[in-house]
Ligand SMILES: Nc1nc2c(ncn2[C@@H]2O[C@H](COP(=O)(O)OP(=O)(O)O)[C@@H](O)[C@H]2O)c(=O)[nH]1
């Protein structure tokens with residue numbers, strides 16, 4: 001979990017209020033030319049298909065159906081933009097590692113994700129989601145390399161912690177932290193979350209609020 005001592009109860013409360021405000025779907029972009037104007041700070045969520053990106057966005061804003069959460073990989077082949085209270089955008093990036101998609105399709109949407117990551121001036125941080133039951137896999141290494149290359153600040157977020165046994169979360173957090181310790185653009189904290197149970201979400205909201213510089217007024 002994110003080190004809670006980093007946030008005061010006031011920080012956590014302010015973030016709770018902010019994320020309870022209206023969140024709306026802005027658009028899904030299938031091409032780099034279709035992105036919205038870069039006029040708001042953005043936070044992006046990346047990770048393999050099915051890792052829990054859409055569920056995490058839903059969990060953060062407390063809406064079950066804002067971002068589509070589904071087992072159908074075809075629904076996540078766009079860069080999806082969500083507006084939070086006109087103050088920031090949450091960005092759902094195309095998932096990688098789908099077994100069923102063709103090589104060309106995979107490449108097309110990975111290129112889109114990569115172009116977005118490289119060129120987006122308003123992008124404040126990328127959260128790279130990793131299933132806490134599996135830890136970092138070789139398919140994730142390519143994503144980490146791309147993020148380091150793009151020099152975008154990123155942080156690992158472990159998902160589905162509700163599926164772990166007691167103590168396993170801390171172990172996978174420590175192992176993941178060790179694995180990324182030499183990566184230049186990695187934020188040296190690994191968050192442990194469960195969108196299902198809300199674990200780690202108050203701290204993640206506070207961190208996003210801080211990272212984007214968003215305020216309540
Ligand atoms: N148990 C559990 N399941 C989750 C959690 N987050 C997502 N899931 C499930 O994992 C599957 C994929 O989630 P989704 O958000 O669509 O992943 P995405 O492809 O990365 O957007 C869905 O069946 C979700 O219900 C979680 O925190 N706990």
Ligand SMILES: [Mg+2]
Pocket residue numbers: 053054055068069070075076092
């Ligand atoms: Mg999704």
